[in-house]
Amino acid sequence: MEDSAYRQDCEALRTTWNDRIACADGPLPGSVLDPLVTPQGWCGHVQLAEGQRAGTVIDAVSDIAKAYDLPDGSIVVRTMAEHRQVFIWGYTTKSGADYHLSWPHPVLDGSEFVDIKRQSNGTTLLDLVQLTTWARAHKESWDAIRAGREMDVQQFVRRLGRLRAGIVDILTRAKPQQIRELLMRVGLDRASLPNDLAEALNYPHDRDPTIPIPR
Template sequence: MEDSTYRQECAALRETWDNAIAVADGPLPGSALDPLVTPQGWCGHVRLADGQRAATVIDAADVIAKAFGLPDSSIVVRTMPEHREVFIWGYSTKSGADYHLGWPHPVLDGSEFIDIKRESKGTTLLDLVQLTTWARAYKESYGALRAGREQDVQQFVRRLGRLRAGIIDILTRAKPQQIRELLLRVGLDRASLPNDLADEIGYPRDRDATIPIPR
């Protein structure tokens, strides 16, 4: 019986690791990857060779991403109880890794993300509609917190993480001005956005952040 497409894809990942990462002149010579294909890329256990540690894998993250044709900052590494092993995720988008790192609970394989089939390298109408929906939902949660109203904190964190991932993803395919204008139309102020994203898209400093008065 011939291997399934899934097994072939896993074998291809293993071959790339062996030929680009685990070779004698690679960043992790003698290591071995046991990969799984996920909806957002791949993940797997890495068995380290003598003298290698989790920090060695983290230092090699950019090289690993390049070898697998992934964007910069798309590799996530987690240590394992067995010091000779780490678990690694390779995401097809930078936003996937960013969302993973910001999520308050462990992510198993990235399958919680919903992929949007894009018509081109640029943004589609669906991209912008979805980002607008996420921005409005986050604005609602942020406004409730600022006003001192009862608010589900976990929901707030999820909405912020989702909006952040959407902005980072679309930034790779659109100009900052497009995202800035979309968020301004929604009515988000700069204080509601993470500083790094606000700076990245040139969000205006329309007013100084204030401290809500306890009620």
């Protein structure tokens, strides 16, 4: 059966890698790319050759972008547990890579602290401590902006994005009341949270919410 256009596009990505990147005089000779086409460009797993490391790939990102006719700064590389493997994304726009790099990390997916006693189904005490730390950092930035003090907007966005990701992830394993009370103890008001999260947490509208009484 004739290969689909998608398979042909994937094969074209592999061929370009072999001809321009993995060739004898290329930046990563002997490496192997297993690519997939995405709506924003492509991505793939790279098996490195002997003597190559993630840093070798990072040093080659300009060559990779040029080989695939992509803008400088459009390649993202992530290391993997195996030191001779990396995962790579090639975006058709530099903004795509910039957005990717702005994703909040690390996430609270319940797998980081499996050896710590859980406070509720799927939630660890360290999860809650980490979320509290992120909430306090966001409050610091929020208070600075509200007070008119000098504040790096990028830092504010990064802290808000990190807190948002933490809340979204931990809500899959914790009750909204638990997270709402945590944020209220930190001192965050409703205006400091995105509307959808405030609604999901049933966050109070009062300017100075009542701190829950410990039970």
